[in-house]
Amino acid sequence: MSLQPDTLLELSPLLRMQWEEAQQRYVILYPEGMIELNETAAAILELCDGQHNLTSIVEKLERKYDASGIESDVREMLESALNNGWIREIIAH
């Protein structure tokens, strides 16, 4: 699936992302399973809040980490999240 840079993204309502104190990391919870997220993945997915798209996620993260040229990594991560059903696109009607 290829991602449009201006499509708003949100976490799938079928799962939950939360901080786990015992594991000192963010996790994604869904029926029968759990994915432990690394810091980068968590930072990207946190911005999938229905208010951001690929472009604005990249901007925010470049500012936050004082980095540049991260777009292709972010895109790759988001596309795989999309394919796994962790996030979905908000298509305007």
Next chain:
Amino acid sequence: MAGSEKSSLTKPRWLLAELTYACPLQCPYCSNPLDYARLGDELSTEEWRRVLSEARALGAVQLGLSGGEPLTRRDLAEIVTHARQLGYYTNLITSGYGLDEVRIAELKSAGLDHIQVSIQSPEKLLNDELAGTESFEHKLEVARWVKQHGYPMVLCVVIHRQNIHQMQQILEMADELGADYLELANTQYYGWALLNRDHLLPTREQFAEAEAIAQSYKEKVKGRMKIYYVVPDYYEDRPKACMNGWGTTFLTIAPDGMALPCHAARELPGLNCPSVRDFSIREIWYESAAFNRFRNYGWMKEPCRSCPEKEKDFGGCRCQAYLMTGDMADADPVCSKSPHHHRVLEAIASTQRSASDKPLFFRNARNSRALTG
């Protein structure tokens, strides 16, 4: 067990809370112990709240509320509310029997994350016969309500010889109901299922055919329905990595408060599983003899002890080893390296013969008392 070992032990991640053994259905493959009707008082609401809090503090995050039929507990919503406040991801594992829309909405606002409804068969006649109760239409309705109320819907069908030929219809039913997840759980042979094994174990051919149908359907529903396929280990030549390793990940609390490393562990003699009425979850997880009994590899006998695969499957299932060899420290006889592997082959052979000379035992209180007197 010394406190210094704690740091090397993993924390529980999954808590299975078996709230009650009461159930209006009578499935002949039920995983509850045969003697369930003789077991003691159920934990109170207050005791469950404490168990949930203590396990959460230790690291448990996935919570299964099962039974029996958990809906028979009147304090279910109260327990769910507490679980949600603690941050659990909460799964109600139910037959759907007795669930109505009001209760579904009530549980949703209490914070329940998802509902797993089990259906015995896509055909009314067989469903009602296996459940021992007329329940088919009601279950379908419950599955639709679950969806309508915004829960992820997990449909569970236990697979065995009576319904394995309906694989295609099972898949179509799940798709039609809009299931987000379909769990096709081949029967595991403990408790009632072991007692009824000659009626339940499919033949190798039936199993292979059903698996092929399920696998090709997986492709068809990719992206809208996830299919979990639990293989019947009798037809494998290596055992499953049972419970992801004893005392590493899973913690089950039985209705009477007994803490079990796996929900079938109650059948193991001399294990003396501790009760949450006597100990904290922390003491149980780290210090009890039962939870330490099969941790790591020191307890193993040959052929597991010197086997290069022991880190992959941990020697398989302790309950299956005990039930088929009489020694819970033996290799799981599913393994082709086990000197008892022929017992599995014999079970398979005996299932090919007619099963009609033995009665089918339904899971109910009368049978429980009669069988375990």
